[in-house]
Amino acid sequence: MLAYRNEPSPPETQSVMSIGDALRLRSEAKCELCRGIDDLAVVDVPPDRDGSPDRCVLICSSCVAALDHPAADAQRWRPLADTMWTPVPAVQVMAWRVLKRLPAESWAQDLLETLYLDEETRLWAEAMDQAPDDADHGGPALVHRDGNGTVLADGDAVTLIKDLKVKGAGFTAKRGTAVRNITLVRDNAGHIEGKVSGQQIVILTEFVKKSG
Numbered sequence: 294m295l296a297y298r299n300e301p302s303p304p305e306t307q308s309v310m311s312i313g314d315a316l317r318l319r320s321e322a323k324c325e326l327c328r329g330i331d332d333l334a335v336v337d338v339p340p341d342r343d344g345s346p347d348r349c350v351l352i353c354s355s356c357v358a359a360l361d362h363p364a365a366d367a368q369r370w371r372p373l374a375d376t377m378w379t380p381v382p383a384v385q386v387m388a389w390r391v392l393k394r395l396p397a398e399s400w401a402q403d404l405l406e407t408l409y410l411d412e413e414t415r416l417w418a419e420a421m422d423q424a425p426d427d428a429d430h431g432g433p434a435l436v437h438r439d440g441n442g443t444v445l446a447d448g449d450a451v452t453l454i455k456d457l458k459v460k461g462a463g464f465t466a467k468r469g470t471a472v473r474n475i476t477l478v479r480d481n482a483g484h485i486e487g488k489v490s491g492q493q494i495v496i497l498t499e500f501v502k503k504s505g
Contacts, residue, residue: 316351324353325384326391327372331355338383340420350383360387362442363394370395374404382414389418396440396499397454422483437477437485443503445485449475451501459494471504472496 313335316325323330332354341348359366370391377388389408395401410418437445440454450473457466466489475496478484484495 312346312349313351315346316349319346319381320351324356325350325379325381326352326356326376326387327369328376329353329355336360336387338386338417338421341417348383350381350387352387360391363391364397364441367395367398367401370401373401377404377408382411382417385410385414386418386421390422393422394440394442394499437482437498439502440499441502445475445477445498445501445503447475447477450504451475451485451487451496452504453496453500454502455500457496457500459489459492464490466490466494466496472501 316335317333319325322333324333330353333351334354334357336350336352336357338348338350355369359369363370373388373392377385377392379385379388385408389405389410392401392405392408439445439451445451450471453466453468453470453472456468459466470489472487472489475485475487478486478495483498485498485501486493486495488494489496
């Protein structure tokens with residue numbers, strides 16, 4: 294779960310600009326993901342949170358509510374076609390994270406392919422993507438989610454939502470293929486294992502949906 298807070302305006306006696314004020318100035322008081330103007334909140338971008346504006350984004354309450362399960366309302370993320378071109382690394386990271394969780398949307402994957410991140414920002418994005426949801430509490434367990442954001446568990450059945458070329462096996466696992474009795478890869482929240490055509494393979498969670 295991403296950490297966010299509605300930050301009150303600082304007292305008139307406070308001379309230092311607050312994070313909220315700095316972000317409102319940076320974003321022109323608009324959501325940095327969808328450009329909405331209502332109920333803006335400061336959101337920390339993990340995993341290395343230092344409380345500075347450079348490690349935060351300002352987004353609306355609707356985006357906050359949709360971040361954990363972006364595929365539930367994929368079309369609401371269409372504004373990323375414009376906002377992902379921001380020079381602000383924290384916003385780039387958030388845009389990358391959302392687009393990566395929309396594997397079934399061809400327009401989102403097209404944007405993801407064109408989104409340029411410099412090396413430092415890409416490492417940040419990948420670290421955020423791999424961080425457990427309860428990182429704030431030091432929880433050791435990774436949370437595996439399918440392409441729709443549904444939590445997966447050992448023994449679940451899933452369905453492929455994309456044709457997947459299986460490297461070294463000489464075949465392609467077709468979209469719609471059922472994979473039963475999956476196993477979670479313990480050190481990577483983006484990977485599960487399961488049998489396809491009699492072979493045990495590693496599958497990216499973003500390319501499956503939970504069955505039943």
